[in-house]
Amino acid sequence: xxxxxxxxxxxxxxxxxxxxxxxxxxxxxxxxxxxxxxxxxxxxxxxxxxxxxxxxxxxxxxxxxxxxxxxxxxxxxxxxxxxxxxxxxxxxxxxxxxxxxxxxxxxxxxxxxxxxxxxxxxxxxxxxxxxxxxxxxxxxxxxxxxxxxxxxxxxxxxxxxxxxxxxxxxxxxxxxxxxxxxxxxxxxxxxxxxxxxxxxxxxxxxxxxxxxxxxxxxxxxxxxxxxxxxxxxxxxxxxxxxxxxxxxxxxxxxxxxxxxxxxxxxxxxxxxxxxxxxxxxxxxxxxxxxxx
Amino acid sequence: xxxxxxxxxxxxxxxxxxxxxxxxxxxxxxxxxxxxxxxxxxxxxxxxxxxxxxxxxxxxxxxxxxxxxxxxxxxxxxxxxxxxxxxxxxxxxxxxxxxxxxxxxxxxxxxxxxxxxxxxxxxxxxxxxxxxxxxxxxxxxxxxxxxxxxxxxxxxxxxxxxxxxxxxxxxxxxxxxxxxxxxxxxxxxxxxxxxxxxxxxxxxxxxxxxxxxxxxxxxxxxxxxxxxxxxxxxxxxxxxxxxx
Numbered sequence: 001x002x003x004x005x006x007x008x009x010x011x012x013x014x015x016x017x018x019x020x021x022x023x024x025x026x027x028x029x030x031x032x033x034x035x036x037x038x039x040x041x042x043x044x045x046x047x048x049x050x051x052x053x054x055x056x057x058x059x060x061x062x063x064x065x066x067x068x069x070x071x072x073x074x075x076x077x078x079x080x081x082x083x084x085x086x087x088x089x090x091x092x093x094x095x096x097x098x099x100x101x102x103x104x105x106x107x108x109x110x111x112x113x114x115x116x117x118x119x120x121x122x123x124x125x126x127x128x129x130x131x132x133x134x135x136x137x138x139x140x141x142x143x144x145x146x147x148x149x150x151x152x153x154x155x156x157x158x159x160x161x162x163x164x165x166x167x168x169x170x171x172x173x174x175x176x177x178x179x180x181x182x183x184x185x186x187x188x189x190x191x192x193x194x195x196x197x198x199x200x201x202x203x204x205x206x207x208x209x210x211x212x213x214x215x216x217x218x219x220x221x222x223x224x225x226x227x228x229x230x231x232x233x234x235x236x237x238x239x240x241x242x243x244x245x246x247x248x249x250x251x252x253x254x255x256x257x258x259x260x261x262x263x264x265x266x267x268x269x270x271x272x273x274x275x276x277x278x279x280x281x282x283x284x285x286x287x288x289x290x291x292x
Numbered sequence: 293x294x295x296x297x298x299x300x301x302x303x304x305x306x307x308x309x310x311x312x313x314x315x316x317x318x319x320x321x322x323x324x325x326x327x328x329x330x331x332x333x334x335x336x337x338x339x340x341x342x343x344x345x346x347x348x349x350x351x352x353x354x355x356x357x358x359x360x361x362x363x364x365x366x367x368x369x370x371x372x373x374x375x376x377x378x379x380x381x382x383x384x385x386x387x388x389x390x391x392x393x394x395x396x397x398x399x400x401x402x403x404x405x406x407x408x409x410x411x412x413x414x415x416x417x418x419x420x421x422x423x424x425x426x427x428x429x430x431x432x433x434x435x436x437x438x439x440x441x442x443x444x445x446x447x448x449x450x451x452x453x454x455x456x457x458x459x460x461x462x463x464x465x466x467x468x469x470x471x472x473x474x475x476x477x478x479x480x481x482x483x484x485x486x487x488x489x490x491x492x493x494x495x496x497x498x499x500x501x502x503x504x505x506x507x508x509x510x511x512x513x514x515x516x517x518x519x520x521x522x523x524x525x526x527x528x529x530x531x532x533x534x535x536x
Binding site: 189191192194196197198199200201202209210213214217 | 380386396
């Protein structure tokens, strides 16, 4: 080997890494995925305004949009409350809350949401209605009064399918939220609980004033992501023939056979909602990173 | 006079590991006791058994005449009388310095916000950082955080202060500001049980030094005695390592 000159392996010039180093403009550094989505969205928005088949489809579907949002918001509110308390119970050292909450989480997470929805609607709700009716009958014969007489005439058809979908989705997502809350609570260092207890606070006081405020801040982004997932899963209510967006899309398709326009608009409407929400969640994440 | 802390034949197992293997200890009112010893010798565990952050496996702990290892004792009430300062400060990061100090007064002592914050400011002044009342822990240096943590414990007006290696996590230039606060506290007559290897503090403030090794108190002496004539070989060896 000769004493060859050390290879002058220069550091690659900055412009070789588009979009990261330097201020030069590069086409490849643009977020093309977003541009394509926005362009497609604007095209569809234009079609909805200008093209009669699209316009009519949109008008027909917009009622479903409201139902979709109503299902999502109500079921997610239920899920958050269930999730918070179940998550707390999952971190409990007491065997009863731990067992009940773990049983719930493991059972519900192991069942497909669509099955859960059918089960809730066609098994649980009629069973509960029957039970209440029987109890009402007993109560009326024993005590009397309008409360028991109303109860004895209760029937599962009094419970709308939308409400059953909301309860099913709330119970299903409650299990997912519970795991998020549990992880958030457990991510707070042991020292926080010890410091709080060493000051004489009880366990519930320390949870409420020290652990939960920190844990909830930390789980806001995953909770936001689950809200988006919940919005998408609200479409499962179509199996209960609830008039939400997907169901109206299916109705529209079978009455007009305009498959292309119908599902273009359905998808567009879902995307408009989910992408807006995920932009909000990303903003929230960035804000929290900045604050930490 | 009755001792304010009385520990009788204390044992603590973590799984199959016996961290404390039969410790007897008496601490009287106004005494400052420093505990030294190699890592894993059970110093922190002993301290944490005294305010029941760890439940002793066997033995008795009495604090101010209350039997801590007895089922029916209200542990929370005893803890409110025993201040604890941690190695890692453990300030509440979502609260300001003043809120850190005032929170337990409001929740545990049921004081009004104004009362609690007045006491809080007084304690922050005592540790020398009233100007940081509105700052969050993340905005404070380690030394400042530890002083807030001391103020937080003092705000409860405790009868005893426990310090678990209060300066071990600090940069060298910040150790003094924390030790100065502790020295003032000792001078004011506070009963203190301090796990620390700050021999300067021990010399200046401690009446007694306990040397722990392998879960036992191996030697008990005065600061002077430790320097001149440690009786035990293990103590001598340990001291030669920490006194440079």
